[in-house]
Amino acid sequence: MELVLHEEIEYNGLFLNIEEFTDIKVLVHLKGRLETANSIHFLKFIIDLVDFSSVGCELILNMKELYYVSSTGIGAFTTILVNCKKKNMNLFMKDMQPKVKDILELLGFISFFKLI
């Protein structure tokens, strides 16, 4: 994986943009829909990013423009969280849309994630 900052990458309606990458903070902007058609690409993108990141740093997913998350998307989030924990990284979800929050609550996952 080649790390490119400030360049939007699209996976079937999901747009990802690495806005910041330092030893203590990695910030990724998510836009569009996270669903079956792109969850696996999203997961690979973020897991590669976690591998590149420094131990103990923060991974922040800016979800201000993420309007839809399917169950496969939630599965991807949980896998990312497990990988972050293995590297002692903190995962934060920033500015989550109420609708996305509702589905995380509905499926009983909200308590696992740190919302900011």
Next chain:
Amino acid sequence: MGININFKRFVEKSNSMFYVTSLKGEILYINDFGKSLLGITPDDINSGINVQSFYLFSEDRADFIQDLQKGEIIQEHEIRLINSYGKKIIGHEQSYIVPRSSGVDLVYGSVNDISDFIELNLNTARLNLELADINQKLQDAYTSMAQQEKMATIGELAAGVAHEINNPLGFIISNTNSVGRYIKILTEIFTKIKKTYNINAVEGIDQLEFILTDLGEVLKENKDGLRRIATITDSLKRFSRMGDENNKSNFDLNQAIKDTLTIAKTQYKYIADIELNLGDIPPVFCNGDSINQVLLNLIVNAAHAIDSLDPKERGLISIQTSVKDADVVFQVTDSGSGISDSIKNKIFDPFFTTKEVGKGTGLGLSLCYDIIVQKHGGKIWVENSSQGGAIFSFTLPGGNYGK
């Protein structure tokens, strides 16, 4: 029998929901499985029930229709429904729009109920998360225990070394005092001889006079050195006195700070000065060994913060104690570069360290947190001073002395 009739039978008997609705959502056709899944009756259909009422999130329908109208033939996505009995359903939906000459377009679609499949997958994900949490706690606990074990061993070792040093130190001090007395006697005798006899011509008499004078000075320096060794061994003994974690007693925090400064001197003496402002505080009812460990960690941390400055400059470590609202307050301020906001909330987390690999375990502050907060019901926090360095503070509950 034509294909249409067979296909209609397949749709009727299918274990997927098949439906036809208007763009506005009025249900025009739904197969038996669909009726059962959504919990609707023929009367509901006759009364013009709208599919919108089964969407768990009402805006999902509008988003979906918008996607359909983008022109792609078939749209598939995950749909979240709630049926008439309140059961939540997650389905996989495939739909398309059939344009009609009347202008009233229809939506044809099918939905597979994948709730059980999703639940199973998400349960696995949930278990993975819980397992990761448990693993992390286990690892933290193991490392913390290993660290405490190490500290206990070092403490025992230090106590043993202090004891071994103390025995010879006792007779060295005693003998040195005797030598001092002998020199005094020798000097008095020499003075009398010098007054009584003319010995100025004796070869080397000047040197003897100098030796007697200088011996006093040398002995004074020796005594000073021995006093410092005694202070260190006393501090080591006090610091490393082993005991049960629950073994609490009245503890002189100010004396403990002085002892810790003696022990940690090599860590700061070349890089920082110490400013002590120890208030008139009551004894604290606590486990002294644990609090000694906290003091050592915080003072060594302050020294490391100053040592990490680039360019290097001699710094200042200020320590103060006071009483506030019946609590005893300890505060150590360094002249380092402070703590950035982004790490303040995790600085007491186990394994968190900003030091180079191999220089810090990331456990020091988490142990401090455990000792102050968990074991003693106190508080510990960090903030930045107006001069830019860090201030680590802790409080220990007062008002229960001797209990």
